[in-house]
Amino acid sequence: MKSICMYFQLHQPYRMKWFWPDLSEGFERYFDSAINREIFEKVADKCYLPATKTLLQLAEQYEGDFRFSVSITGTLLSQCKQWNPEIIDLFRALADTGCVEFLDETNYHSLAGLFDDRTEFAEQVREHHKLISELVGVKPHFFRNTELLYNNSIARNVMEMGYRGILAEGVDGLVASPNHVYKAKDCDLKVLLRNYKLTDDIGYRFSARWWSGYPLTAEKWADWASHEKGDILNIFMDYETFGEHQWSDTGIFDFLRALPQEVLKRDLVFSTPSEIIRNYETIGEVDVGDFNTISWADIERDTSAWLGNDMQRRCFEEVRLLEPYVKKTGDRNLINIWKHFLTSDHYYYMCTKWLGDGDVHSYFSIHTSPYDAAINFMAIINDFKSQVFKKLTGKDKNIYR
Structure with missing residues (x-):
């Protein structure tokens, strides 16, 4: 029987x-609490609260037959804890249903996995594991890297940390079909590859009137899924699809509420990632190489969304x-600030791509252009360097004189 493995990513950066x-100090010196x-509150009202309540209702209604997975970044969990603890209560209620698998990732939705030395990467994963264990009451065994960044070296590190499997992008030409379970090259780690076409039919094209598939109904999508060849369909998308990227008046919540029934009546089942790797055999290896990193971002599906131009690379190198x-x-506040500098969104806002990808990069950015984002980032880094210098030497290195 074919399984549908649905996964939702939840993230908001600082x-x-x-x-x-100015005279402000600590985290508030560099990050805009008001913005x-x-x-956060806008997205919580439009997405996090209604989407989570809907998913919780569906999990209870279908009594174990509707199953899915989520991962929640530490930055979003921290914002929920600070500004709306009700959302964390809903996450805990999802966990209590036994139908939802929570995944681990880097705590700061960071690019630390692209460091040559992955000590920081492993440290951030441990931080996330601890935080989600404390707030949601779960201990994940499956991994999802920031933006599905994946290569053979990352896979080995993830395996060494004790995880059983990892999510990755079903890049064209990587394997014959993303609709099977694979293993990572030269290590004991299972790999689930995103079926980006069926995913993007919901996540990106749902409300696109120019699309030949419009309007998309749960019945139509389930028909397409039932005719796909393979063992599994990995449907990985942003949680903000529900209510934020696709607004409520598009009918996205009606689609979500109707989906389980339409899928189940076609002799398909819902499974979590851990259930998938337990119930299906691997049919081959995923071999990306150690340096040819793939991701789920943009048309290129590589690292160019964050490191595609000189501004991005220079800023990333300065932080690294x-x-x-x-x-x-040894200053916990400085270390915490530095870790937040690695959040992928900062580099994403500096991307200079155009057309559809450019629109996605500007979404949620407070900057008027990628160049403003880079200039502002570098101004912050230079000021931060003076704070680090002062802490190490006891001398005030005033870079503004």
Whole structure:
């Protein structure tokens, strides 16, 4: 019997403020609390609350037959804890149904997996595991890297941390079909590959009137799924699909409520990632190489969404090179700030791609252009360097004189 493996990613970053040196200190010196709370509350009202309540109702209604998985970044969990603890209560209620598998990832939705030395990567994963265990009451055994960033080296690190499986993008040409279970190259780690066409039919094209599939109904989508060849269909998407990317008036919540019934009546089943790797045999290996990293972002499905231009690469390198100095300070506040500098969104806002990908990159950005985002980021990094210098030497290195 064919399984549908649905996975939802939940994330909000802490966005940087438009920087100008003032007397503020700590986290508030660089991150805009007012903007972050405003965006969080907007998305919570449009998505996190109604989507989670809907999914909880469906999980209870179908008594174990509707199953799915989620991962929630540490930055979003922290915002929920600070600004709307009801959402965490709903996550705990989802966990209590026994129908939802929670996955681990980097705590800060960061690019730490792209460091040559993955010590920081492993540290952030442990932080996430601890945080979600404390707040949601679960201990994940399956892994999802930031933006599905994946290569052979990352897979080996994930296996060494004790995880049983990892999610990745079903990049064209990587394997014959994403609709099977694979293993990572030269390591004992199962790999589930996203069926991006069926996923994007919901996540991106649902309300597109120019699309030949419009209007998309649960019945129509379930028909397409039932005719797909293979053992499994991995449907991985942003949680914000429900209510934020696709607004409520598009009918996206009606689609979601109707989906389980339409899928189940076609002799398909819903399974979580751990159930998939337990119930289906692997049919081959995923071999990306150690340096040819893939992701689920943009048309290219590589790292170009974050490191595709000189601005992005320079900013990322500045932050990467700061690691030993920041950690040498032993200052928990400085280390916490530095870790948040690695959040992928900051580099995403600096992307200079155009057309559809450019629209996606500007979504949720507070900057008027990618160039403003990069200039602001570098101003913050230069100021942060002076804070680190002062902590290490006791001297005030005023970069503004």
